[in-house]
Amino acid sequence: MERFELLSSKKLEKIMHKIENIRAALIGDLCLDVYWVADMTKSELSRETPHFPLPVIDERMSPGAGANVAANIAALRPAAINVLGVVGEDWRADALLKVMQTSGINIDGIVRSKEIITNAYCKPIRKGISSVEYEDPRIDFANYEDLPKEIEDELLKQLDRVIDQVDVLCISDQLRFGCITPAIREKIISFGQKGKMVVVDSRDRIKEFKNVMLKPNEIEGYRAVYGTAITDVLNEHEQHEYSDNDMNNDIGNCVTVEKNTIKEMIPGSYINAAKILAKENQAHVCMTLGPNGCLYTDGMRLIHVPGYKVQPPIDFCGAGDTFLSGFSCAMATGVKPWEAAAFANVAAEVIIKKIGTTGTASPEEIRRRHKEIIEEKTSSNGNRDADQ
16 A cells, blocks of 8 residues: 655645636535524523523524535635535525625525425534533424426536536535435536546445545445445454555454554555445545545555644544545646645644534645644654654
8 A cells, every 4th residue: 555645835835826726616415504502591481381492692604514515615715616506495595595605605506496495404502501511402404305306407407507617526415315316416427427527425325426536434435335334343353464465354454554643543444445436436536534534546556645633622523525625626736636635634634623613724724734744743753763
């Protein structure tokens, strides 16, 4: 297995400069994240019901799912970002579209319909009784039927309209009853077959996409190939050092990779899954591995791009969206996939320090994090030399 450690500062700057000239599009499931903060010291027993109401003192809204990927792309300041998707004729759609427009996102490709419920995740948070904040059960707005044919047709028209205007098409397929229908998926695959840069993130259907760049996380990739989650069986097997024969290991065998900063374990089955997915789907695969970075393969070549330790507190919410956006934009600049992955790793490490929100990573924040990594590596190497 090869390893690509880190972009040089010069290469990082070159990528960010080129991103300013790319045109990106995203099609996918658009959601609104809502946070309602209730101060329970102000709550009084209701006269009408035997309950204490939640006195909301703060309301926050942010883009979620594909909308958050789009916001992260916009934060990298490309020449254009167009979003395609579906929303309803409701207050959640109004709020989501406003948030997206504020971020500089072109929403002309979003189809609105009364037949659609705008997806939203509403999180009531209680505070004031103690120093601890409590999150009540989430309130979800979701669709439970397939996308109506007339809306699907309009979305296909929007895809045909924008595809020749963009350098990269990003897919965020997150919901069971979302907008990436079989017909739209086939259209996306046809773009990949014609040479368009297409990067796909799909929670449950990553195996259905061919001739594109696939970006599953380790669980999604493993499940797509083996039909179950590796966490169900990982602890039943021993860990061992990596060798060239490990590509055919049984479930749970691990690759131990030594780095300058930390020692990490990559299950051999993740490697197998990535290779099988690439070969069977005639695709390139960039599988994210949480704090261990990511793994790139075209079915033959294997390149590990490590992550670097981020001091707690950390929050992984939204890190996958940030990786997807950074990786897609970097790929559109023409760099190698492992270079794009290294760029995306740095962007994701910015996000996990933003607690309680998905958030975005700006070019300035990416530069700052990249500088921190270089300084930490230099310091670590200096300490190692002193010990020898």
